[in-house]
Amino acid sequence: MSLLQVSGLGISFGGVKAVEDVSFAVAPGEIVSVIGPNGAGKTTLFNMISGIYLPGRGSVSLDGTDVTGVPPHRLAEMGLSRTFQNLQIFQEMTVLDNVLAGYHLSERGSVWADLLSLPGMRRRAARARAGAHQLLKRVRLDDKADQIAGNLSYGALKRLEIARALALEPRILLLDEPAAGCNAVETEEIDHLIAELSASGIAILLVEHDMKLVMRISNHIVVLDHGEKIAEGEPSTVSRDPAVIAAYLGTQEEEQADADG
Amino acid sequence: MMAGRGKWISLAVLALLIGLLPLVFPSGYYFRVGALIFVNALSVIGLVILIGYAGQISLGHAGFAGIGAYACALAPEHLGLHPLLSLVLGAGISAAMAALIGKPILRLKGYYLAVATLGFGILVSMILTNERALTGGPDGMNVADPGLRSLLRDMGWRLSGGEFWYGISGLVLLVGAWLALNLFDSPSGRAMRALHGSEVAAATVGVDVARQKLRAFVISAVYASVAGSLLALQNGYITPDVAGFLHSVEMVTMAVLGGVGSVLGATLGAAILTLLPQVLTVFAEYEQLVLGLVMVLVMIFLPQGLLPSIARRLKGRDA
Numbered sequence: 001m002s003l004l005q006v007s008g009l010g011i012s013f014g015g016v017k018a019v020e021d022v023s024f025a026v027a028p029g030e031i032v033s034v035i036g037p038n039g040a041g042k043t044t045l046f047n048m049i050s051g052i053y054l055p056g057r058g059s060v061s062l063d064g065t066d067v068t069g070v071p072p073h074r075l076a077e078m079g080l081s082r083t084f085q086n087l088q089i090f091q092e093m094t095v096l097d098n099v100l101a102g103y104h105l106s107e108r109g110s111v112w113a114d115l116l117s118l119p120g121m122r123r124r125a126a127r128a129r130a131g132a133h134q135l136l137k138r139v140r141l142d143d144k145a146d147q148i149a150g151n152l153s154y155g156a157l158k159r160l161e162i163a164r165a166l167a168l169e170p171r172i173l174l175l176d177e178p179a180a181g182c183n184a185v186e187t188e189e190i191d192h193l194i195a196e197l198s199a200s201g202i203a204i205l206l207v208e209h210d211m212k213l214v215m216r217i218s219n220h221i222v223v224l225d226h227g228e229k230i231a232e233g234e235p236s237t238v239s240r241d242p243a244v245i246a247a248y249l250g251t252q253e254e255e256q257a258d259a260d261g
Numbered sequence: 262m263m264a265g266r267g268k269w270i271s272l273a274v275l276a277l278l279i280g281l282l283p284l285v286f287p288s289g290y291y292f293r294v295g296a297l298i299f300v301n302a303l304s305v306i307g308l309v310i311l312i313g314y315a316g317q318i319s320l321g322h323a324g325f326a327g328i329g330a331y332a333c334a335l336a337p338e339h340l341g342l343h344p345l346l347s348l349v350l351g352a353g354i355s356a357a358m359a360a361l362i363g364k365p366i367l368r369l370k371g372y373y374l375a376v377a378t379l380g381f382g383i384l385v386s387m388i389l390t391n392e393r394a395l396t397g398g399p400d401g402m403n404v405a406d407p408g409l410r411s412l413l414r415d416m417g418w419r420l421s422g423g424e425f426w427y428g429i430s431g432l433v434l435l436v437g438a439w440l441a442l443n444l445f446d447s448p449s450g451r452a453m454r455a456l457h458g459s460e461v462a463a464a465t466v467g468v469d470v471a472r473q474k475l476r477a478f479v480i481s482a483v484y485a486s487v488a489g490s491l492l493a494l495q496n497g498y499i500t501p502d503v504a505g506f507l508h509s510v511e512m513v514t515m516a517v518l519g520g521v522g523s524v525l526g527a528t529l530g531a532a533i534l535t536l537l538p539q540v541l542t543v544f545a546e547y548e549q550l551v552l553g554l555v556m557v558l559v560m561i562f563l564p565q566g567l568l569p570s571i572a573r574r575l576k577g578r579d580a
């Protein structure tokens with residue numbers, strides 16, 4: 001059975017349809033990619049699935065439960081985690097604290113325990129700290145644990161967001177352009193990490209412009225254009241789909257025209 | 262590890278200052294000034310939690326100081342409560358008020374939040390000024406002595422009023438600093454700092470943003486309330502000024518001056534702005550002007566506040 005089910009999802013901003021009637025499903029351990037030209041509605045779709053935007057139409061269900069309109073912090077409790085295309089890092093906090101914030105659900109307790117630094121709180125925090133160091137090792141940031149996050153490079157912050165998202169031990173992970181702005185080596189690492197995560201049973205929903213990466217690791221691809229789903233299927237089918245080729249060629253022509261004009 | 266060590270260093274510095282400063286006091290009067298600094302520092306630490314940790318502003322926290330102060334003035338007389346229990350009652354009322362008004366208010370952002378909290382502070386100070394029958398109006402009212410000093414005297418420990426309140430306020434400040442530093446490096450504190458950085462990201466890692474904001478607001482209200490109570494008890498007298506707008510602005514200025522994210526900085530900011538009118542008597546006349554000037558200058562030259570800026574400069578020189 002599918003873990004995430006999106007049905008007829010749509011939203012408009014000031015009368016303009018940003019996403020319209022999009023449906024698909026993601027099973028545990030599956031890697032589903034959402035691709036499409038700039039402004040196709042990929043991030044907007046993510047924002048609806050993760051509870052940041054209230055969908056105008058359609059529904060989202062997680063493990064058979066309808067979660068349409070459920071706020072992000074409740075979705076996190078249900079095992080949905082995500083990263084952001086436009087980095088959302090806690091800039092003033094240390095790298096370690098950023099990941100520890102990802103352990104909020106497992107380390108939180110009563111406010112009294114926090115104020116009085118009771119042993120129970122310290123135990124939970126120590127466990128989270130050990131896990132956070134593990135995750136930082138996994139994304140090769142353990143040597144930067146005590147640095148202020150705002151001082152890190154763009155590529156490092158991308159990896160930090162992934163580590164923070166993993167701290168929730170999610171069942172489904174939404175990655176919005178994790179490889180954007182990363183060099184070939186970093187992209188390769190993210191590729192490996194995603195494969196590992198999916199092998200461990202985590203469902204992955206991926207938005208990525210690096211087509212080589214997408215074609216290599218996706219089990220299933222959903223193609224959006226102007227907010228609508230124009231194709232879906234296995235990588236080999238989608239890449240030969242005339243509508244997909246037209247959509248991408250179309251934007252290239254537009255860009256060409258922009259450059260010429 | 263790092264954070265843990267920092268906490269004990271901050272507390273040790275604070276304890277040493279509180280313990281050793283009396284050695285250089287030229288007269289008994291300075292115990293009074295010291296006690297006032299500690300009380301102000303306490304309410305500013307509350308604001309460090311609200312502004313520095315959670316990134317929310319309040320221009321009405323003197324309202325909670327007013328509730329704490331008048332609880333200690335009114336409850337012993339009207340409810341027959343011991344002054345110390347009155348302090349606890351005041352803190353409870355402040356917490357309840359903060360929870361009640363914080364819920365709708367904290368949905369607002371930036372300027373709107375500032376204006377809404379300002380409204381609350383003005384409301385409290387208006388009630389305290391206008392309910393003459395109960396509060397004595399703008400002239401204020403007497404606050405009964407809690408009788409603790411005579412208790413100590415019976416045990417053979419003779420302290421002047423100044424010395425006694427210096428000790429009590431110093432101890433409460435230490436406890437307040439300890440709680441705030443604990444909170445900083447705890448799940449709640451991290452959640453508050455996270456939502457300060459990015460509300461969206463905090464929510465996606467499971468932080469109930471509204472709840473954590475409210476938590477910071479309530480905790481900071483309790484700090485202000487306890488500080489107000491201590492002020493009333495040590496002065497033996499209280500006027501509605503304690504809840505006034507100027508007092509709210511003074512608190513925020515102290516926090517901003519010292520460094521809004523730093524507990525030690527809060528104490529430094531409180532010390533400077535409490536001492537200033539003692540040293541420069543003209544300050545009293547131009548208090549608004551000076552507060553405004555300090556605020557503007559800090560914003561331009563030391564946006565991080567005094568203590569963090571100094572720390573940064575020292576670190577830069579080491580490297």
Ligand SMILES: Nc1ncnc2c1ncn2[C@@H]1O[C@H](COP(=O)(O)OP(=O)(O)OP(=O)(O)O)[C@@H](O)[C@H]1O
Pocket residue numbers: 013018036037038039040041042043044045085
């Ligand atoms: N909050 C909003 N208010 C108004 N319009 C919005 C909002 N969010 C998204 N849009 C619009 O919705 C459309 C889809 O944007 P979206 O960011 O989802 O595209 P995308 O596929 O993620 O593009 P990119 O590849 O550049 O990231 C755009 O036209 C955008 O301007």
Ligand SMILES: [Mg+2]
Pocket residue numbers: 042043044085
């Ligand atoms: Mg996008």
